[in-house]
Amino acid sequence: MLKVTVILCAAMLATTAWSKDDPAAGAKLYTANCTACHGADRAGMPGAFPALTDIGKRLDAAQIKDKIRKGGGLMPPFSQLSQQEIDDITSYLAK
Ligand code: HEC
Numbered sequence: 001m002l003k004v005t006v007i008l009c010a011a012m013l014a015t016t017a018w019s020k021d022d023p024a025a026g027a028k029l030y031t032a033n034c035t036a037c038h039g040a041d042r043a044g045m046p047g048a049f050p051a052l053t054d055i056g057k058r059l060d061a062a063q064i065k066d067k068i069r070k071g072g073g074l075m076p077p078f079s080q081l082s083q084q085e086i087d088d089i090t091s092y093l094a095k
Pocket of ligand 1: 048
């Protein structure tokens with residue numbers, strides 16, 4: 001387990017070194033991971049899942065990334081996503 005964590009951390013550091021946010025990749029990741037709750041059109045479900053259409057106005061990029069990584073409330077943490085993947089999703093959502 002420790003070994004896996006170390007490899008994951010190394011991979012994250014490696015990707016951040018040359019990372020460039022890619023909203024198109026983020027859109028695919030969003031479809032794969034987030035539509036079940038937040039909807040394909042990011043409208044969410046009032047009362048249960050918040051809409052993410054104007055998320056860039058309510059939260060800054062660091063807060064969005066934090067939410068994806070750690071979850072909170074009824075949102076599960078997405079700790080399996082790489083730093084690059086989280087950056088990509090954030091660039092897709094915040095644009
Ligand atoms: C199992 C359902 C579920 C999935 C899947 C899910 N979310 Fe969420 N998400 C939630 C809930 C519920 C909240 C509200 C959490 C709270 O009250 O703190 C939330 C909150 C958020 C917020 C903060 C919204 C705000 O207005 O403060 C962001 C950003 C977000 N989700 C992004 C994502 C992204 C990106 C993904 C895909 C990687 C994702 N979510 C997948 C249920 C989900």
